[in-house]
Amino acid sequence: MDLSLALLVALNKKAFAQEGLFVFGELGLDGRVKSSSMLFPLILSLKEQGLVKRAIVPKESICHLSHISGVDFIAVETLNDAILLFKEGKFASNVQHFEYDAKSLILENTSYYYEEKYESDFKEVKGQNVAKRAALIAAAGMHNFFMEGNPGCGKSMIAKRIKDILPPMQEEELLSVAKHQFLDGETPTFKAIRPMRAPHHTATSASVFGGGSGQAKIGEVALANNGILFFDEIPHFSKQVLEAMREPLSDRKVHIARVNAKIEYEADIMFVAAQNPCPCGNLLSKVKSCRCSEMEIKRYANKLSDPFLDRIDIFVVMQEVQSEDKSDVTSKVMHQAVIEAFKMQKSRGQERLNGKLKEEEIETYCLLSSEADKILASAIGKFGLSHRSIASVKKIGRTIADLNKNEKIEKKDILEALSYRRRK
Template identity: 55%
Template sequence: MLTERVKAALLTGGFTFPPLKITVNLSPSDLQKNGSHFDLPIALSIALQKEGADFGDTYFFGELGLDGSLKESADIFPLLLSLKNRGLVERAMVPKASLARLSLIPGIEYIGVETLAEAIALLKGERPAEPTPPATIAGERMRIDGVEYYWRAEYPEDFADVKGQEVAKRAALIAAAGMHNLLLEGSPGSGKSMIAKRLRYILPPMRLSEILQATQYAILGGETPTFAPVRPFRSPHHSASKPSVFGGGSGSRARIGEVALAHLGELFFDEFPHFQKSVLEALREPLQDHRVLISRVNAKVAYETRFLFVAAQNPCPCGNLLSDRHPCRCTELEIKRYQNRISEPLLDRIELYVQMRESDPEAQPSVDSATMHRKVIDAFARQMVRGQRHPNGKLDEREIETYCRLDEAAEEALLKAVRHFGLTHRSVANVKKVARTVADLEGAETIGKRHILEALGFRRRG
């Protein structure tokens, strides 16, 4: 219990409790509070109550051991980051063991302490505080308009392992460069999962604020944070429940789900049609609005969900509808029922669609991940130089009109496509965003006809 930890730590440090009852008020009283990070401020308030110590604008966080030592607490990082984003904290006393990760949060002066006794001595002025230098991000970096972007040029799983499937690899390149949603359909063993798992390593660079936010979400999800410029990758099983995918759980605390943990990274749904219908339909909100809202009796929590969504599916229940080597055993009704598990509104939120045939075992690797990643970084840099805050795939309506400018031939080609295919307003926006990324990969300032045609070629036709 918190009370016993604080009492034991104070007694170990030589503090003598007066023959009085000590009451600590954590205001506001109507807000439920929990967490071991309250140990240090409560202990300091008790130990220094007679000193009349003025804590000023310093925040205190830390879990106390029974011997008075300060331990790391997973809650400190997300709390400090949230306070900093709201402009509420400039100075904080924290466990010294936490400095390596906490010093990544800029604009905060940290005082690292190892014991309660050391914290008391610092506040009494008996010893000076040692400044903590800011931490650095390991990896490659570039600067655009005064903003640093970071990435790792490491590819544990390489596209060089994928033989053939040139169209799918081209779609993966476009998806990564603009963070566009991607659906891969093909027979078992055609390489759908291989491409999805390699895609995570060629995603665009990250700002420091994005690295911190991804780390914050990981800690809230109980994950071990990396504090590295590596975008998250989440791949829930198709049997996953709706609360585990979108967040929730019992009690008053709204727990984070897979879609929020994938924020700024990749969310991969393998065996797409086999997910629960309620999960598939609920996916429309985070794909469209880039946020998910978890409501509980005492709290409502909104998480950002700007992720790259990748789905893989077979063309039919047996998987052999597109196969040149194995006959399909499914009836027309079974195929139709299988494909109808994915609604049109959900499919309309996926910009890129590829039908994959079986791989040619004699095909030679055409491109590796390092080459693809360099193209993604160059295309991403062009987007940021234009003044975009987000990659092309995450632009809103106003931003599409600003950044996705078409030349006359492209406008005419898109208009013909609208008339011929009956494209919805969302479909037209998706085509423009994909075409903008294709143009960025070529280094073109304006979207041309060939960019529109390639974007149209990746549309799914019902």
Template identity: 50%
Template structure:
């Protein structure tokens, strides 16, 4: 009988910890043991969790809780999984506070760091943890810091409740306030969105950097418009000052709309990297310097494999300025993320895979001095120097780039298309792609989907065979051309790829 009473005193609740970039459920247990007064946490808890004992004691004293003259033992299960993070504070404090109460809180995942005064604070780990849990747990119910609630509520199929203090969290379970709360309608992420086949896609309508500032360069603008509509990789070459970087920095604002899942996924990567980021339909933009190390771009770390620049650019744009000046190791490591849209980081302690589905944009000079294509300056480079400079980029890397855009110096004062007009073209092509039933945009289609969705007219098919024989195109290059032509056809609102669409796509291939 006495043993049954002791077992009933064990309180249970649920939390989770990050291992790599995935969340693992953690069962938190609390009990009082007849022993000298003490407070211990077991189950491979790291230093941040062990230090929580002092924060919890101070937070519990703020609600006038009197510690019993017994030993408090907290167990984090499974015990062979390393747990880390101060977000365990709230759940441990709640279990201690309700130890002699009759109610439980084991139907919820509870997250929050505690201040000494009992206030519940957010941490960078909470959002990616909940997003990961929501991907494989149906009808997920969570209690989170109130400041994080607006972001958590955007996650589909989740019930989230916000608390501001430990006392409020205690009353939430004691009075069963969750039974009285009705599900409220979640306001759209922003006013501008499209509804296609019952799914919402969000986009910004502001253009702080406008393509109307880029004078002339009509062919380059056309190529950039097509690249944005299908998320195709591109390489721009031209003399210094002709507008390469200026154009690519404006490309971010005309990229296609995003679903809420894509926005949340990008935001989770930023949280993993301890970067604060508001939920926004504006796609990510990353532009590492050419002196950046390989681990900083691809991710790494001796104990924890953190996300690098290419993971943070997921669903957005990754820009490499001065492309040939990046180290050979960085350039050759681009092959996997550009082809498979995923990068695997292997360490002794962890193996983590990050999605890398981004538009890759690069800019380079035509020669080391930059004046090879200039009409006003003389090139000082020898032929050997020019070949050495260009050979830094291998053929396999160039084969993964769709658009090659050569920009020349121009004295034109004509503005041409504005960002608003270019974005309208992107939207029309985006609607065509989604109505066709594509999960991915044209530039990221796999081989099977490329053959399924890129249907050619007979004359276009003959032209493609001629081009393949004449230019010696690899199978990868043929698929690239098909995907480019598909986007051009979508911008023209054509259901099949015509000969003119294919010829325009071939004109943007690097010779």
């Protein structure tokens, strides 16, 4: 039975003047107030809409609900506890707000949290200096990132290590990640680590975007919200999945339509993809010969459409592994560079990171020096850059300038940004 209904019965429908007080919880047969997996997402959504300020909640849910700031929680363990609250008229909060166990920094009166824990370290990736530099830029601005290279050259290694060097998170992002984890039936850890999801290329559209028969289930794209969605062997994903990815990459949302309901999930993701250069994987090899026909290579490349690829900012062709390759940088050093670039972005008053800037924000924040402006104008004519490609180059240039601690995008920054464009 619902706790609010039980209170109405127990209090003989007596009226109480407590404006804005919500009652949540389910009543067990033993009189205990129980929680549910939907309680956290429900209260967080109401708080984001400004609808709830105070709430009576089950005591067993406080370990999760105490993370939500701006709501005064009154925890009750049994129905008798709730009845006593109303009879005595004492509705003061008895829950202390949660303090995150993570490193933090305060910028413009907002707290941001991050961890310095590196499950896998970039020092384990030998060689691939260009790809590691591109990964650093992608992480610093949350840019979409595409790697192409022979099997075993380190594409997956780099992708899996980006997760630990991503920018700090503010409380709203941490709570949004937790909300999606609850909707997936998981118990959140509330750690300041951005999520990473890597669906297999055989995954169905329903598992990637959400859906299914009956009650719609949250999918991999929404579960990667505020983090990374990684597609390994991307040409092997179905055409339906790849073309449907255009919507979340543009709108940062996932829409699921059902006969009786329409559901919208946040999907502000950093998209990372990797592929071999051809079906056999040896097209770029100097040692192994490619076994693919020209038709097979063309068919393989055509699996990814131009409108889809146009939504990716950074493209890198990986180098072949050499025996003398050495490791030149650690995840800790890269993460510190990302944090410094993050500070520069926030010091300009940016609400979004560089890779997520909207059209009007690009004009405001991605300012070019006169030399850089001339180089970009020349590149537009020479390479036939589309409007979206020009925006991508400016955003990448802005992130490179932040890493180089430049107020404006300089000549060196824009030249490097252009080197990561897609070659058609």
